[in-house]
Amino acid sequence: MDAERAHTLGISSLARLQSSPKLLHAVGKIANKRYPVLHQEILGLPFASPIGLAAGLDKNAEAIESWGALGFGFAEVGSVTPLAQPGNDKPRLFRIPKERSIQNAMGFNNEGMDAMHERIKERFPLHYPLGVNLGKNKATPMEKALDDYFTLIPRMEEVCDYFVINLSSPNTPGLRELENPKSIKALFSRATQETDKPIFLKISPDNQIHYTVEQCATAVGAGASGIIATNTSIDYSLTNEAKDFGGLSGALIKEKSFSVFDAIAAELYGKTILISVGGIDSAAEAYRRIKAGASLVQVYSALIYEGPLFIRRLNKELAELVEMSGLTSISEAIGLSRNEVNL
Secondary structure (H helix, E strand, C coil): CCHHHHHHHHHHHHHHHHCCHHHHHHHHHHHCCCCHHHCEEECCEEECCCEEECCCCCCCCCCHHHHHHCCCCEEEEEEECCCCECCCCCCCEEEEHHHCEEEECCCCCECCHHHHHHHHHCCCCCCCCEEEEECCCCCCCHHHHHHHHHHHHHHHHHHCCEEEEECCCCCCCCHHHHCCHHHHHHHHHHHHHHCCCCEEEEECCCCCHHHHHHHHHHHHHCCCCEEEECCCECCHHHCCCCCCCCEEEEHHHHHHHHHHHHHHHHHHECCEEEEEECCCCCHHHHHHHHHCCCCEEEECHHHHHHCCCHHHHHHHHHHHHHHHCCCCCHHHHCCHHHHHHHC
8 A cells, every 4th residue: 555545544543543432442451551660750741651652643633542542651743834735745655664664755744733723622631741743834935934833832832741843854845954053042042932831852863963962952052841853864875765855764764863862962961851763663772762861762663564552562671671670760761871881
C-alpha cells in the first residue's frame, strides 16, 4: 500500500478506536501496562513513561486518546499552522524498508489551528501530557514568519500542556533560515511572555555541531523550557535509496541524531530539559539517550515498522533496564553516562 494511504488509514483507525470507550479500554488493558519505575514529574507534568510520540504522525490531533491507550507517556501533535494548507505535492511519503527508515516531504499539511483547537477541546485534558508542535504557513512571507508562532500560541494554549517551536522541518521553503540565534532569541523572548506553558525548540541535525549548540543555548537563554533533538535530516549521503527532497527519519539517522543530541547535552545537561528523538528503535537505544541526558524520548518511524504493540514492549524492556542498573526510578538514569564521565 502507498505509504501515505497507509498512514491515513492508520490514523483514521485510531480515531475510530477512541470513539468507542469500551474498545479503547480493552486496547489499553493489553497495551498500556504501567511501570512505577518509569514514572517521573517534569516541569510540573506527570509522565507515566518517558516514551512519547513524536510530532508528524498525528498532524491534526485525530487520535490523541488512542496514543495513551497504546502506552505512550506523552504525545505531540502537529505541526499545526495558523491556516489550513494542503502541503506539498504527492507522492511525498516513502518507506525505505531495508534500512527501516522513512523519507517525507509532507510540508506541514494540516487542517489549521481552529480545527485542531476544536478537536482537542472535546477531550482535553488527557491523562498524559499533550504537546502541540507549531509551524509557519508556507504562504507567510519570511519577514512575517515569526508572527505565525505568536498567532498559534494564544489560540492553542488552553488545549495543550506544552508547545514546540518547529523551525527545523526541511519541507517548508525557507523555514530553516529562521534557525539562527537572532530569530531564536526574538521568538522565545516574546513567546515566553505570551504563555506560562513550557515551550521547547526542535532542532535540525544538519547544521555544524558548534552552531547547533549555540542555537540551543540561545533558546534556553531566552527562556525556552528545553530542547528537542532532532528533526529529520536532509543528509542524503546516508543511503543510496534517498529521494533528493524531503527529510529522512528512522534507523538511518540514529547515530547522526545521537551525536547531535550528545553535543547539546554536553553543554546543556543539567541546565534545561532535553528530549531526544531520531532513530530510537529499542529500549536499549532509548536508555542510551536517557543516560546521555535525555529526560524524555520520542519515537515515530520505529512504530511504523514494529506495529502498535511496540510501545508496550519498549516500556517493559526499559523498566527492566532501569531495575538491572540497580536504580529505583528512571529519573536516576538521566545523565548517568555524563555523571560517570565526570567522576
